Amino acid sequence: EPIFYEGAYVTVANTGCKYLGQDFSAQFPEYTLIDNVRQDDRGVIVKIDQHYKNPAVRVYLVALNTQLECVVMHGKGLVLRDVPGLALYTAKKAMDEAEAQRAAATACVDASEACEKR
Numbered sequence: 001e002p003i004f005y006e007g008a009y010v011t012v013a014n015t016g017c018k019y020l021g022q023d024f025s026a027q028f029p030e031y032t033l034i035d036n037v038r039q040d041d042r043g044v045i046v047k048i049d050q051h052y053k054n055p056a057v058r059v060y061l062v063a064l065n066t067q068l069e070c071v072v073m074h075g076k077g078l079v080l081r082d083v084p085g086l087a088l089y090t091a092k093k094a095m096d097e098a099e100a101q102r103a104a105a106t107a108c109v110d111a112s113e114a115c116e117k118r
Helices: 086-117
Strands: 009-012 042-050 058-063 069-073 078-080
Touching: 009 058, 042 069
Parallel strands: none
Antiparallel strands: 009 042, 009 078, 042 058, 058 069
């Protein structure tokens, strides 16, 4: 099971891993729990908690829309999605770090040559 965290963007990969909302209404009274979820629906994990019957099992409360209509899912039914722009940011950061290393290496070579000329 991947490492999920609150605020993670997820996609529903398996609707068979959804729990009945009514079973968790006491555990999550501040949210509107729905049972209508389809494969490939996207959402955000708003809460991670223990299953009310088995504390060893984690359940994930996934908001599917801005009205905070949520489904309760087992982690096996979810797939992490990339945060919008994260891949571009990561690639740019790697390029910037590589350029900084090249500049530092060039500065070291230049400094060595200057010492040798004295």
